[in-house]
Amino acid sequence: xxxxPEVESIVRGIKNKIEGxxxxxxxxxxxxxxxxxxxxxxxYAEEIKGRMIEKMRRRGKYILLELSGGVLSVIHLRMTGxxxxxxxxxxxxxxxxxxxxxxxxxCLMYADVRRLGTLHLLCGGDLSxxxxxxxxxxxxxxxxxxxxxxxxxxxxxxxxxxxFLLDQKHIAGLGNIYVDEALAxxxxxxxxxxxxxxxxxxxxxxxxxxxxxxxxxxxxGTTFRDYRNGTGGKGAHQEHLYVYSRKGKACRFCGAAIxxxxxxxxxxxxxxxxxxxxx
DNA sequence: CTCACCCCCTGGTTGC
DNA sequence: TGCAACCAGGGGGTGA
Numbered sequence: 001x002x003x004x005p006e007v008e009s010i011v012r013g014i015k016n017k018i019e020g021x022x023x024x025x026x027x028x029x030x031x032x033x034x035x036x037x038x039x040x041x042x043x044y045a046e047e048i049k050g051r052m053i054e055k056m057r058r059r060g061k062y063i064l065l066e067l068s069g070g071v072l073s074v075i076h077l078r079m080t081g082x083x084x085x086x087x088x089x090x091x092x093x094x095x096x097x098x099x100x101x102x103x104x105x106x107c108l109m110y111a112d113v114r115r116l117g118t119l120h121l122l123c124g125g126d127l128s129x130x131x132x133x134x135x136x137x138x139x140x141x142x143x144x145x146x147x148x149x150x151x152x153x154x155x156x157x158x159x160x161x162x163x164f165l166l167d168q169k170h171i172a173g174l175g176n177i178y179v180d181e182a183l184a185x186x187x188x189x190x191x192x193x194x195x196x197x198x199x200x201x202x203x204x205x206x207x208x209x210x211x212x213x214x215x216x217x218x219x220x221g222t223t224f225r226d227y228r229n230g231t232g233g234k235g236a237h238q239e240h241l242y243v244y245s246r247k248g249k250a251c252r253f254c255g256a257a258i259x260x261x262x263x264x265x266x267x268x269x270x271x272x273x274x275x276x277x278x279x
Numbered sequence: 280c281t282c283a284c285c286c287c288c289t290g291g292t293t294g295c
Numbered sequence: 296t297g298c299a300a301c302c303a304g305g306g307g308g309t310g311a
Contacts, residue, residue: 001304003305061305078305080303116304116306118306132307166305168306176304266305
């Protein structure tokens with residue numbers, strides 16, 4: 001489940017290899033090209049052909065390829081999407097959906113077991129086609145994401161803090177794993193209402209979000225099952241998790257058994273001793 | 280505004 | 296062993 005650190009790791013690993021390269025063609029794999037949401041896959045292939053990749057960057061969980069002529073390629077991996085750079089150009093993944101052939105013989109492959117990922121090609125800077133991208137909140141580790149900002153948006157909110165943090169309009173890039181981790185580090189129960197947090201709790205949470213995102217990037221992401229970086233490798237942050245996927249195991253802070261509950265339909269892990277419910 | 284719920288989709292795991 | 300139910304969860308959409 002690629003979240004900010006995973007997507008960042010992909011971009012860092014591929015960026016230097018594809019910037020400046022021209023896309024010779026986009027090969028659509030039959031029956032798997034329905035990951036392309038706009039325009040049609042044939043128009044997509046026609047429109048992207050011959051364009052140079054001027055810049056690759058990340059915004060939230062989105063991968064953005066700025067192409068020549070003001071065209072923007074937007075890729076969201078959702079659950080099982082992978083973007084892999086293949087130097088020799090022999091992309092033979094069973095789950096390949098789209099293969100971008102580059103002018104030096106290499107290729108960039110989009111593969112996705114469940115095909116929940118989404119690919120868009122936007123001309124003329126119309127971001128409204130990708131609703132989530134145009135309404136993204138500030139990036140963790142950025143100046144815009146301050147404790148003050150967090151306090152301001154949380155104030156008056158009746159959402160549970162877990163759901164609140166997962167909302168990309170509030171903060172860009174957090175997903176199920178890093179939200180649980182940030183709440184564990186700041187010792188906040190996932191069911192707390194966002195508007196009920198004290199200033200010191202907000203400050204602790206702000207710091208925890210930055211800390212866990214930085215650690216995730218440092219470790220090259222978290223690989224449970226599906227995640228792979230831009231060259232097919234695994235991340236290492238799964239070795240350093242405090243609560244996520246650790247049901248029944250000992251809390252690294254106090255030794256109590258980690259519990260699992262459902263919050264907003266998501267599996268949620270927390271330490272019942274460190275993260276006490278109030279309100 | 281916030282919620283529950285459904286959908287998208289497949290593979291791994293669990294239960295009988 | 297086989298097969299069905301369930302789970303993983305990001306994000307869009309809908310109706311309460």
